């Protein structure tokens with residue numbers, strides 16, 4: 001399967017919880033959102049955001 005091109009530049013800076021993009025969200029391997037304080041592993045956040053942008057996961061925007 002070919003994945004559509006996904007710009008990886010902000011993938012590890014974008015909060016999977018609230019969508020807030022901030023370089024300060026990432027601190028090495030640790031991700032902590034400066035907006036909603038969501039904490040995760042930076043690599044996991046990056047992978048999640050790549051999947052989101054590729055359309056594999058639909059964001060739950062209520």
Ligand SMILES: [Zn+2]
Nearest residue numbers: 015018033036
């Ligand atoms: Zn957040």
